[in-house]
Amino acid sequence: MIGFVHPNTLRKQGVLGINQRNTDFIMRYNPRHLYPLVDDKLTTKSLAIKAGIEVPRLYATITFDHELNTLESLLNKYHQVVIKPAHGSGGNGILVLGDRIGKFYKTAGGDLISLNFIKHYVSNILSGMYSLGGLPDKAFLEYRVKFDPVFNNVSFKGVPDIRIIVFKGVPVAAMIRLPTSKSGGKANLHQGAIGVGINLASGKTTYAVTGNHITTMHPDTSHTINNLEIPQWEKILMIAIKCADTVGLGYLGVDMVLDSELGPLMLELNARPGLNVQLANQQGLKINLEKIDQLDKIPKDIMQRIDLTRSLIKN
Ligand SMILES: Nc1ncnc2c1ncn2[C@@H]1O[C@H](COP(=O)(O)OP(=O)(O)O)[C@@H](O)[C@H]1O
Numbered sequence: 001m002i003g004f005v006h007p008n009t010l011r012k013q014g015v016l017g018i019n020q021r022n023t024d025f026i027m028r029y030n031p032r033h034l035y036p037l038v039d040d041k042l043t044t045k046s047l048a049i050k051a052g053i054e055v056p057r058l059y060a061t062i063t064f065d066h067e068l069n070t071l072e073s074l075l076n077k078y079h080q081v082v083i084k085p086a087h088g089s090g091g092n093g094i095l096v097l098g099d100r101i102g103k104f105y106k107t108a109g110g111d112l113i114s115l116n117f118i119k120h121y122v123s124n125i126l127s128g129m130y131s132l133g134g135l136p137d138k139a140f141l142e143y144r145v146k147f148d149p150v151f152n153n154v155s156f157k158g159v160p161d162i163r164i165i166v167f168k169g170v171p172v173a174a175m176i177r178l179p180t181s182k183s184g185g186k187a188n189l190h191q192g193a194i195g196v197g198i199n200l201a202s203g204k205t206t207y208a209v210t211g212n213h214i215t216t217m218h219p220d221t222s223h224t225i226n227n228l229e230i231p232q233w234e235k236i237l238m239i240a241i242k243c244a245d246t247v248g249l250g251y252l253g254v255d256m257v258l259d260s261e262l263g264p265l266m267l268e269l270n271a272r273p274g275l276n277v278q279l280a281n282q283q284g285l286k287i288n289l290e291k292i293d294q295l296d297k298i299p300k301d302i303m304q305r306i307d308l309t310r311s312l313i314k315n
C-alpha cells in the first residue's frame with residue numbers, strides 16, 4: 001500500500017456525498033416506478049435479452065421449495081454454474097460452483113460442499129434471507145463466466161466486474177473490481193474486492209483502492225494493477241449506454257463482466273450505485289455530472305455519446 005486517501009482531499013475535488021447523490025441525482029433522475037426493472041435480476045435479464053444486450057445465460061429459476069428436487073439434475077447438466085437470489089445485492093447469497101468431485105461440488109473458493117448443503121442454501125434464498133426487506137425470493141442458476149485471460153494475474157478465484165456510472169445516457173465514471181482471497185469469488189467491495197479506477201477515454205486502469213488505501217498491486221497475486229488495458233472498452237461503453245436506454249434510469253450503475261469466449265456480458269444494473277468509484281479514480285463525480293447536466297441536448301446516437309464521454313471527461 002502506498003498511501004491513505006483523506007476524505008478532505010477528495011471533497012475538494014468535487015466528490016459527491018451520499019445525501020447529494022440521493023437528492024440531486026437518484027430522486028431527481030430515477031423515477032421510483034422504474035426500480036423494479038433493476039431490483040430483480042431476472043426482470044433485468046429478460047429486459048436485456050429483448051433489447052439485444054448479452055447476459056450470462058439463464059439455466060433455471062427456482063421459486064418453490066418442492067422444486068429443490070430438480071437441483072441435482074440441473075447441477076449434473078450444467079457443471080459450472082452460479083446460483084443467485086433474484087433480489088440479492090452486495091454479493092450476498094451468491095454461490096459460484098465449479099466441477100463435481102465425487103459426491104461433492106467445488107465452490108470458486110475451493111471448498112467442497114454437498115448437494116444437501118446446496119439445497120439448504122437455495123431454500124434460504126427462497127425464504128428471503130438475502131433479499132431486500134427479507135421478502136420471499138426466487139433463486140436462479142446461470143452460466144458461470146470464464147474471465148478473460150487479461151485478468152489472470154490480477155484476480156483471485158473469481159470474475160472481476162466492471163462498473164460504469166451512466167448519467168443521462170452518458171458514461172461518466174468507471175472502475176473494475178477485482179476479487180481477492182477475502183472476497184470468495186465475488187467482485188463486491190464489501191466482500192473485500194479491490195476497486196480500480198478506469199480512465200474513460202483509454203480504458204486503462206488508474207488507481208486501486210482497498211478500503212481507504214491506495215495500492216498498486218493485487219494483495220494475493222502481487223501483480224501490478226494499474227495501467228492495465230481493459231479489452232473491448234468501446235463495446236463495454238456501448239453496452240452501458242444501451243442498458244441506460246433500456247431501463248430509462250437517469251443515474252445508473254451498470255455492472256459487466258468480460259467472458260473469454262463471449263466478450264462483455266451485462267451482469268446487473270443498480271438504481272443506487274455506490275460512491276466508491278470516486279475513490280478508485282481519485283476523482284469526484286460532480287464535475288462530470290455537472291458537465292453533462294449543463295448540456296442542452298444529449299445526442300441519441302450511441303457513438304456520439306461515447307465521443308461525449310471521451311471529450312468531456314479528461315481523466
Ligand atoms: N455468472 C457469473 N459467473 C461468474 N461470477 C459471477 C457471475 N455472477 C456473479 N458473479 C460474481 O459475483 C459478483 C456479484 O454478482 P452480481 O450479479 O453483481 O450480484 P450482487 O447484486 O450481489 O452484486 C460479481 O461481481 C462476480 O464477481
Ligand SMILES: [Mg+2]
Pocket residue numbers: 090091188255268
Ligand atoms: Mg454486483
